Amino acid sequence: MIEPKDIESIIEDATFDFTMGDSDVAISKLDSLLENARDSFAGWHALCEIHYSEKNFDAALKAAEKAHALAPDDLFINTSLSRIWLELGSKEKAELFGAQAKIAGWKDQLKNPDASQDEITIG
Numbered sequence: 001m002i003e004p005k006d007i008e009s010i011i012e013d014a015t016f017d018f019t020m021g022d023s024d025v026a027i028s029k030l031d032s033l034l035e036n037a038r039d040s041f042a043g044w045h046a047l048c049e050i051h052y053s054e055k056n057f058d059a060a061l062k063a064a065e066k067a068h069a070l071a072p073d074d075l076f077i078n079t080s081l082s083r084i085w086l087e088l089g090s091k092e093k094a095e096l097f098g099a100q101a102k103i104a105g106w107k108d109q110l111k112n113p114d115a116s117q118d119e120i121t122i123g
Contacts, residue, residue, distance in 0.1 A: 002037045011046050018050050026050050034066075041070040041077075048080055057087045075104035 002010075010033045018026035030047040037043060044067035051060035061084050067077045078101035085093035 002033070007033065007037050007040050007043065011040075011042050014050075015046060018053070023050055023054050038066075039070060041067050041074070044070065045077055045080065048077075048084075052080065052084060052087075055087075057084055060084050061088065073100075073104050073107065075101050075108060078104055 010029055014026040014029040014033075017023075017029065027047065027050055030043055030050070034040060034043050034047065044063050048060050048063035048067060051057070051063060060080075064077060064081050064084055067074075068081060071077060078097045082094045082097035082101060085091075085097060
């Protein structure tokens with residue numbers, strides 16, 4: 001079993017590789033990680049975003065669906081799914097996940113009203 005700190009480190013390394021322009025290495029690291037840590041939401045989401053950035057929308061969708069199964073109420077994965085479905089040509093599914101993202105955002109605001117008030121004051 002991989003320790004959570006090791007999972008985080010691998011994701012950070014893969015993200016760095018991606019930002020340095022080495023998407024193939026980043027994807028390879030995440031694929032290897034996810035073979036052993038199938039319940040890593042952050043790993044699946046990172047893989048989704050890299051595939052999306054590379055315009056590999058089918059692979060992005062597969063990774064996003066894995067992440068969504070682990071955290072269906074997460075604001076960011078619902079936003080990612082909305083963007084992916086828009087690229088894949090399904091306005092209906094894009095709108096569905098966009099609405100889910102809005103609901104998740106509202107839930108976050110209700111859970112932490114002080115943080116949302118700070119955002120309003122600052123922004």
